[in-house]
Amino acid sequence: MTSFKQSIIIVLILFYSANVFTQDSRLNLEVNYPIPIDDNFIGRSFKGFIDLGLKYHFSKVKPINLGVSINAGLLKNNKDDRIQPFDVNxxxxxxxxxxxxxxxxxxxxxxxxxxxxxFISAKARNFDNFNTQINTSENVNGFNLNLGIALDVSEKLFTQFQYDFIKINLDKGVPKNKYNSNVNILKIGLGYRF
Structure with a gap:
């Protein structure tokens, strides 16, 4: 099992446990549609598929509620893209x-x-001249700034719009420019308060 899957399972267990043992739940579950934007290596080659999020408010002192969150998103490449004519998730x-x-x-x-x-992980599946499957992967990471606004539909249900800016840490030899280091993603979704 990959560390990504293990991390998701651990976070789900922690959030579920926190929800079961507290009477005044502070947990939100979100489902979003991610839209890569901007002229960069992700915005040009990938389309959004799904983004799942969990938020836990550990301090509810108005007017500011503080908390921790985790989002896990999936993007897929455009198979019609001549740069990447193979499957990349x-x-x-x-x-x-x-x-x-x-x-x-x-x-x-x-x-x-x-x-x-x-933490961004790209996994590619391609075939060589002998129709043998070749799997490759690449991992990058970087600082993330998230700006959002939620609109209550009811006491439990809300819609939301988010913007994520990710500044990728580049390896030596990779040109330090916006195309390689800046990732911009819009997210439109629904959330539920438990």
Missing amino acids: MTILQPRLFAEFSIKSLTKFHPSVGFGYS
Whole structure:
């Protein structure tokens, strides 16, 4: 089992345990559609598939609620792309700390800001001239800034819009430019408060 899958399972168990043993639950579950944007190596070659998120508020002192969150997203390459004419799946794991703000005059709106780290793993599947499958992978990581706004639909259900900026740590020999180091992703989704 890969470390990515192990991390997801551990986080799910921790969040579930926290929800079971607290009467005033502070847990949110989110399902988002990620949209890579901008002119960079991800924005040009990948389309969003799904992004799942968990948030836990460990301090609910208005007007600022503090917490921890983790998102796990999946992007897929465009097979029509001449640069990558084979299957590539990209997973993004994003643990972070966040602050959610309550505004008295706009009780249904909840802006938020989060700081954390992103772990990006790309796995490619291709075939050689003898129709033998060749699997390759590459991992990068970097600082993550998340800006979001949630709109309450009901007491438990909300819609949300998020923007993620990821600054990739580049290896030696990789040109230090926006195309290689800046990742921008919009997320549109639904959330549920337990």
